[in-house]
Amino acid sequence: MSFDDGLASAASAIGTHLETVLADFPDLPVTRAMGYAVAGGKRLRGYLVLEGARLHGVAPERAIWPACAIEAIHAYSLVHDDLPCMDDDDLRRGLPTVHRKWDEATAVLAGDALQTLGFEMVARDACHDDPVVRADLALSLARASGAQGMVLGQALDMAAEQADTPLTLDEITALQAGKTGALICWAAEAGARMARVDLTPLTGYAQRLGLAFQIADDILDVEGDAAQMGKAVGKDADRGKATFVSLLGLDGAKRRAETLVTEACDCLSLYGAEAINLQQAARFVIARRT
Template identity: 70%
Template structure:
């Protein structure tokens, strides 16, 4: 059931992104936006659509928030891959945007994808209630900005030249912003659309997001570039502290498994209706990319 819904979410979001981007002029920057936003697991979009389903929100309404968070996620990857950031040449098994085009096009494509995310949330199709649209925009801005994803990336960059490696507590804070903030926004979006309480989904997503990042660290050690779709072993080569380097490989895996169990338990209030979200949590520590 989970695999089917994840694939369906990916197809729906891709079709919606293609339609939205198809309204723009066929310029190199728009071509780069298409390229950057194609592919991937679409886990964040899936979380939006599933949390919306839990709260009785129609898919044709939820798709706007689902597409918005994928556009914003795509922007973050384009910018993260730049030479001034992580300097990666490969993303999802393909050349990164700045390699395929150039750095200026990559920056502009990322900028445009970021602003597109907020445009999609601000459109009336996202919700008939302007207060709900405003809440979605406000919370995504917080999740992606200097209190969320950007903060996490800034801490990550600063750690590369720090005199001492980060502690476990510091890495947890870093990843709560860099990876966890968008995952939490995605999981709570359906409740926001319905004007419902987000507390259970928030706890679920916080546990899920941390497990996701721990498993990324595991894959950086155990994975291969062809399967993962990007360079591996970079953290160890750079001497960066990670969950694996601090906890050890097996302890890191155990910690991720515990977090997944806690994430699943947070959904008890939804009963069997949340089983697909539980499967999503289990998926993040079984994936190979």
């Protein structure tokens, strides 16, 4: 199976599972908004969970739970990120953002509910037989998504917009390690956590992958097509934000992303040919157009 087919297959499996889980919820605007928020997208984070689990012999019917959990957490972050008090975006994946399709209160509640759903899914017995493993997944997910990870990165990003001086390259790298990289790291490590093996190779891979992903996003904000991406582009320049592109230049940012992908793939050498899908995922991150 090609990487594109594997990613599409994983996205389909994740989407179906999320629909099944949400079908048990009351039919209310907030739950409809939850389903709307988790629909579509590449589901790269979920794919990393499934592929890391496969690499360590974890059954797919177990791995689907943390794969859906990370997608729920990611969706919550996008719903809140799009709000007027944050980025004030009207479009996400070519469709109205949740607060535009419903209202701000529904968007806040839908995001809250998706966040808690993520923790519920890794805490379920179906995720793993060992409660210690489930607790580890929940604890590490809390750290990755909260004020030590994604939320910290978002807070630093918002503060930077009000600062008198632009961030340095080291400061942007640290910021994005939280805002973008923390959830990607958790996704890549989840399979190893479930198998109770050393996380080091996947942590090294994921840290570089997360940074390359953000550099690619910065490049797309300059070169991307709004219609193809389904959201506005050029926003960073309009706001005067320091980015990897503004600090490294377009060509320098591309070279840095390529170097990070090479390093990420090298981190997986322990797994040999079994890691080809994760290596292809790293290359996909900087080749994507959305």
